[in-house]
Amino acid sequence: MHPRLLPLAATGAAVLLAVASLPASARPRPHTADPGEPVVPVAREGGVRAADLLAAVRGCRQISHGRYRTDDGARATVPVCSDNGVVHFKADLDVDCDGRPGKHCNRRTDPLFVSTTAYQRSDGRELSAEELPYVVVPGASSIWSPARSKVTGGTVAAVVHRDRVVYAVVGDTGPNDLIGEASYATARALGINADPAGGGAGDEVTYILFPGVRAHPIESHQAAATAGERAAKALVARR
Structure with a gap:
């Protein structure tokens, strides 16, 4: 994860200026899907409706000691x-392309690309x-220690x-005062x-996090979807 300098609504001019300063060969190109691109499952992945999940986390018993910003320079508004x-929070979604380089996530498409993630695959490679x-x-x-939760x-x-x-896993960590980011695959799904x-x-x-529920191995989306569906159904039943 890398820091976001401005709220998303205000980034247009900043991004254009940053991109314009790069050589033409290094300028990021907007994503366009192609027939060979892997399809990530979307919508009601496990059959639990978005509306039911949102209803289950409608309240907020705040556990963070303060609030987070979604971007550098923004007000801290997210508990x-x-x-x-x-554990849950509502924020924006900034696209994290960090980890193992690929066709859409690399130093050419993302000027702030980092080839590592906080957590690795079961074979030791980056996510x-x-x-x-x-x-x-x-x-x-x-403000908050995720591990303590x-x-x-x-x-x-x-x-x-x-x-x-979409069911996902915690795969990376970021600045300790910012929140609201997920992988390219999450955004696309x-x-x-x-x-x-x-x-x-x-x-x-x-973002709804299920403490103590983990995907094994971390790189298996199927494992995350199976465990996530089970945890989501239990959450909706408790509300």
């Missing part, structure tokens, strides 16, 4: 909450933001945007523009 046995739906959580700080690498999450749900240089979603995205 981390815990209700009905899950692929292109292939694996994952979310980014803030680094531990006095049993949220760590491989923890399963349900990410909700409008009427779509939710129908969000996945271009790392200018995509993302500025409106509310709900």
